[in-house]
Amino acid sequence: MAGADRTGLSVLDPASLAAAHPACQPSPSSLFNIRLSSLLLPRSRILRRSDQAGPDYASAQLLCQAWLKVLQFVAMEQELNGIQLSVIAPVYNEAPNLDPLYRQITAALDGVVDRYEILLVDDGSTDGGYEVMQALHQADPRVVVVQFRRNFGQSAAFAAGFDYAQGDFIVTLDADLQNDPADIPILLDKLAEGYDVVAGWRRDRKDHLIRRIPSFLANRLITRATGVQLHDTGCSLRAFRRDVVKSLRLYGEMHRFIPALASWIGIRLCEIPVNHRPRTHGQAKYGKFGLDRTFRVILDLMTIYFMLGYFGRPMHLFGGFGLVSGSVGVLIGLYLSGLKVVYGYRYQIGDRPLLMLSVLLVMIGVQFLAMGLLGELIVRTYYESQGKPTYHIRTVLSRDHHE
Numbered sequence: 001m002a003g004a005d006r007t008g009l010s011v012l013d014p015a016s017l018a019a020a021h022p023a024c025q026p027s028p029s030s031l032f033n034i035r036l037s038s039l040l041l042p043r044s045r046i047l048r049r050s051d052q053a054g055p056d057y058a059s060a061q062l063l064c065q066a067w068l069k070v071l072q073f074v075a076m077e078q079e080l081n082g083i084q085l086s087v088i089a090p091v092y093n094e095a096p097n098l099d100p101l102y103r104q105i106t107a108a109l110d111g112v113v114d115r116y117e118i119l120l121v122d123d124g125s126t127d128g129g130y131e132v133m134q135a136l137h138q139a140d141p142r143v144v145v146v147q148f149r150r151n152f153g154q155s156a157a158f159a160a161g162f163d164y165a166q167g168d169f170i171v172t173l174d175a176d177l178q179n180d181p182a183d184i185p186i187l188l189d190k191l192a193e194g195y196d197v198v199a200g201w202r203r204d205r206k207d208h209l210i211r212r213i214p215s216f217l218a219n220r221l222i223t224r225a226t227g228v229q230l231h232d233t234g235c236s237l238r239a240f241r242r243d244v245v246k247s248l249r250l251y252g253e254m255h256r257f258i259p260a261l262a263s264w265i266g267i268r269l270c271e272i273p274v275n276h277r278p279r280t281h282g283q284a285k286y287g288k289f290g291l292d293r294t295f296r297v298i299l300d301l302m303t304i305y306f307m308l309g310y311f312g313r314p315m316h317l318f319g320g321f322g323l324v325s326g327s328v329g330v331l332i333g334l335y336l337s338g339l340k341v342v343y344g345y346r347y348q349i350g351d352r353p354l355l356m357l358s359v360l361l362v363m364i365g366v367q368f369l370a371m372g373l374l375g376e377l378i379v380r381t382y383y384e385s386q387g388k389p390t391y392h393i394r395t396v397l398s399r400d401h402h403e
Helices: 014-020 028-037 057-080 095-109 129-139 154-164 181-192 209-226 254-263 291-310 314-343 353-386
Strands: 009-012 046-049 085-091 116-122 143-147 169-172 197-201 238-241 269-273
Touching (some): 095 181, 143 154, 154 254, 181 238, 197 254, 209 254, 209 291, 254 269, 254 291, 291 314
Parallel strands (some): 116 143
Antiparallel strands (some): 009 046, 169 238, 197 238
């Protein structure tokens, strides 16, 4: 409690008032509004006479309610004045395409979205692209530029874009002009229907056959392994709700699996055909013909399969292999032991390969079980050390919504 001022009134902050009177305890959502609005408003003060033992109960309750209403209004105003849409484009040696890309994005969004930003992530370009992005930023403050110190890859560029994006909705696309920015309003219309992720489908793809064949096979393999039904998992033109991408962490070259990773938290996903155009300047930078990416996709797919199916229960995977291997080894050992009992000491099993196979399978089974136990410990450390829940909530309906 602070000291009295010249008027004989002392100062209580909202936290002290709430602690003194349980009736003034704010709900969790109100506490969030208080923390958010404390960045926007100077610390408000609630005054009471210093010669009283405490504030009047009813007056304190009214003051609490008024305080929360003011903070909710400020938070709402801040939300209305915020960025509605962030358009993210990784850039790697695409200098000739940057100015046309900017013009096409603004032509597609002006008059459709009031407040948006264009977030260009420079993935270590060496062709003077950063200078072009600087000029675009100086001409239009809606252009936000994030420059990497070196080339980190497309997944890292998308991850940086997600981290710096401020929009309520996020659209990703390539900077090579093959994705058509005119399709962005169509993706946003689909999000407005209640979807969390809208993926583009390059139905009439304008790439060389040597790129389309590996992509077709990879799409079939990814769909079968992840269970996410998409015709085109490699299309960068996608739209997301903010809360979806903020929960994603991209490593390696996982950008191809963003819809699959998002499906792990539970999303509403749809796919729509989009326009795909031939490249007019330069050549593909992230995997020229797609052949060098085939093996990396297969290895990444193994990781995704584990993440989607067994991330929270590794013992079910490793323990299953361990039980099968150990059981087969034990059965083979029992079979050999039975032969020894039936035919007596003259029957030699020590030099039979089956005995070595039996021992090997049992040892492998024990190792798999140990790996499962270690995996369970690591998963628990991952969640509990960071306070992460093992679930993801879409919405909560409680009594606070009726107030």
